[in-house]
Amino acid sequence: MTIVWIVVAVVVVLLIGYFVIAYNGLVKLRMRIDNAFSQIDVQAKRRHDLIPNLVETVKGYAAHERGTFEAVTQARANAIDAGQRGDTHQQAEAENVLSGALKSLFAVAEAYPDLKANQNFLQLQEELTSTEDRIAYARQFYNDQVLAYNTKVQTFPSRILAGMFNFDEREFFDAPEGETTVPTVDF
Secondary structure, three states: OHHHHHHHHHHHHHHHHHHHHHHHHHHHHHHHHHHHHHHHHHHHHHHHHHHHHHHHHHHHHOOOOHHHHHHHHHHHHHHHHHHHHOOHHHHHHHHHHHHHHHHHHHHHHHOOHHHHHOHHHHHHHHHHHHHHHHHHHHHHHHHHHHHHHHHHHHOOOHHHHHHHOOOOOOOOOOOOOOOOOOOOOOO
């Protein structure tokens, strides 16, 4: 009889240990997702801060391209607003619209050889290109963390624990259909 109680106690301790480890694993993955999303925000803010300087530099050379400047400025404002609302899907869409507007701005710059030779413009272009690469990496890292978390939330037996403690699935930071690459700037 004592052996039965010992076996039962060992099984209970193992089950409790599993649930503690599984719960802590879910919390750890959720925290990684939050950290990864904040890295996207940091890089997006860096891009948002660079854009006004870039627009002003290009404006000096291409004053008649007002529509392009307004589109970039509006896209930047929308991206900042979407980021402040915290909706992953809306922020992804707004950031992708901003990337498209930046492509238009660089296309305008292509038509001005003096602008392409301007040191300030070249430095801003390099910083923006570097920031775009960082954003792409941050998005990929975020999506990798979401994949690991969602997989754990959906698989048995951690699914039971996830349901008990409201570990809900997270959204991926997706690019809209047809928009799967970071803008390439090549002068």
